[in-house]
Amino acid sequence: MELFQHLPCPAFILEEDFVISRANDAASSLFDHYVFNQGNIPLTSLCTPDIAHGLRKAVSLSKDGERIKRTIAMFNGNPDPITVGACLRILPDNTVLLLLSEHDRDKSCSPGCRKLRILEEQYQHNPAGILLVNDRMEMISYNRRFLELWHIPEHIQQSRDENASLQAVLDQLKDPEGFLAQVHELYEHPRQTSTDEIKLRDGRVFYRHSFPVYSGEVYHGRVWYFMDITSLKAAQRKIVRQQKFQRAILEHIQDGIVACNARGQLTMFNRASREIHGCDLAQVPQGEWANYYQLYQADGETPLTTDEIPLVRAFQGRDVHNQEIVVRSRNGEKRELRVNGQAMYDNDGSKIGAVVSLHDITDLNKARKKLHHLAYHDDLTGLANRRLFHDLLKQDISRAGRNRKKTAILFLDLDNFKQINDRYGHQAGDQLLIELAISLRHRLRESDILCRWGGDEFVIALPEIADSDMACRVAKKICRVIQDAIVDPYKDCGLTMSIGIAMYPDNGTNPDNLIRQADMGMYLAKQKGKNRGC
Known part of the structure; x- marks a missing residue:
């Protein structure tokens, strides 16, 4: 449809004798008692001859391109005339364009008139700024x-000076040359539609849209829409900043964050997650997650089923609270994780996905295991400490009682050990104790229980031993260990071993009593000259 037909106000094309040759849809709607497409309707049919004569005279006296503006009364089929604003301009073919603006609102009018009023209101109160230009822009x-x-x-509005209006627009733009370049581009290629954003010097941002108006192959002009989107752009920038901030947080927190969308597809794998798994996010089906990402139960050996995967459980609406799993990274390293998560819902209660956090507890578990080890083992030698020895001896005595077996307890004390510390320093003394622990381990059975009791004292339990004679032979063997493997660097210190022996059940059935009996035997060995077992 041509631009003339879609002008939002009533418009007529008048011949030189002021006979109406064309009327647009708005004019036909306002004066719906006439059929304008039949032609030969004089303007005097719509107004008094005096008004028509006055308009014609004003046009004849006007300069090239000048607009004539008048307020006139016209007849649209109602008993009373309506008052309208009339704007006339001579066109290049010497016809006259007559545009009518708002008329009296308190006058009753026809359905066509009411339709016109609606169109006018829609045009004038449109949230977009609308500009109509002809084929010459x-x-x-x-x-x-x-x-x-x-x-x-x-004053520019009143004068309707196009150049002044354009300059008023250009003066407000950050890039007036670019603005004009786009206008000229559309003038050279009139069939193009254009949509972009323009920035003003005062900080505002406008959305600009333009489309051509054609009638068949004839180009009639162009419509321009302008909308102030400054607040929208500010909101978008705020959202972008928030998203960047949130992404930065997710990328720098220590916990892994993994999320899926409403379809159960993975959508987020933050930096910590990538480091834990040794790979980036991949779009694989849920049924292959456990295999692809190497997900195991807490034992590190049993693969998770799909329904056991924390993110799947969270997506299903199930509770995921401190679930412990193991991930085998691409480099083969096992990471122990504590996982928490939940499904996510929008304000309407519709599920939009699920998210889980992966807290790496590998080092924590190692520390716990180390602390547990330290609670039951000697820190220097790695041997069982008093607490563990007591528990293991108690278990052995119970087993020996059921099986009618004997157990020997040997209480060892290094003779003259103080001289090692005094002459060579405590570091040398510690090293000697470590070497002694290693030598004893190598010379005892796997079932024997070796403990560092404290200082230079060691205790050994020999389960299922035949009798006390056998225990004495073991004690002598240990004394030779000191002479053969340990004493050489410290010959001048007179380093030997005194050993006390107690037998279960001969010397008692209680672990504490047996250890005490062996301790007493050790002191007896020292009194008898050291380097012996008693």
Whole structure:
């Protein structure tokens, strides 16, 4: 449809004798008692001859391109005339374009008139600034919002000076050359539709959209829409900043974050997650997650089923609270994880996905195991400490009682050990104790229980031993260990071993009593000259 037909106000094309040759849809709607397409309707049919004569005279006296503006009364089929604003301009073919603006609102009018009023209101109160130009890019019409957006001065509005209006627009732009370049581009290629954003010097941002108006192959002009999207752009920038901030947080927190969308597809794998798994996010089916990402139960050996995967459980709405799993990274390293998560819902209660956090407890578990080891073992030698020895001896005595077996307890004390510390330093003394622990381990059975009791004292339990004679032979063997393997660097210190022996059940059935009996035997060995077992 041509631009003339879609002008938002009633419009007529008048021949030189002021006979109406064309009327647009808005005019036909306002004066719906006439059939304008049949032609030969004089303007005097719509107004008094005096009014028509006055308009014709004003046009004849006007200069090239000048607009004639009058307020006139016209007849649209109602008993009373309506008052309208009339704007006339001579066109290049010497016909006259007559545009009518708002008329009396308190006058009753026809359905066509009411339709026109609606169209006018829609045009004038459109949230977008609208500019209509002809095929030569000359302004035909603009609405109120256009004037408000571009702050067109009142004197320019009254004069309808196109050059002044354009300059008023250009003066507000950050890139007036780019603005004009786009206008000229569309003038050279009239069939193009254009959509972009323009920035103003005062910080505002406008959305600009333009489309051509054709009638068949004939180009009639162009419609321009301008909308102030400054607040929208500010909101978008705020959202972008928030998203960047949130991404930065997710990328720098120590816990892994993994999320899926409403379809159960993985959508997020933060830096910690990538480091834990040794790989990036991959779009694999849920049924292959456990295999692809090497997910195991807490034992590190049993693969998780799909329904056991924390993110799947969270997506299903199930509770995921401190679930412990193991992930085998691409480099083969096992990471022990504590996982928490939940499904995510929007304000309407619709599920939008699920998220889980992966807290790496590998080092924590190692520390716990180390602490547990330290609680039952000697820190220097790695041997069982008193607490563990007591528990293991108690178990052995119970087993020996059931099986009618004997157990020997040997209490060892290094003779003259103080001289090692005094002469060579405590570090040398510690090293000697470590070497002694290693030598004893190598010379005892796997079932024997070796303990560092404290200082230079060691205790050994020999389960299922035949008798005390056998225990004495073991004690002598240990004394030779000191002479053969340990004493050489410290010959001048007189380093030997005194050993006390107690037998279960001969010397008692209680672990504490047996250890005490062996301790007493050790002191007896020292009294008898050291380097022996008693």
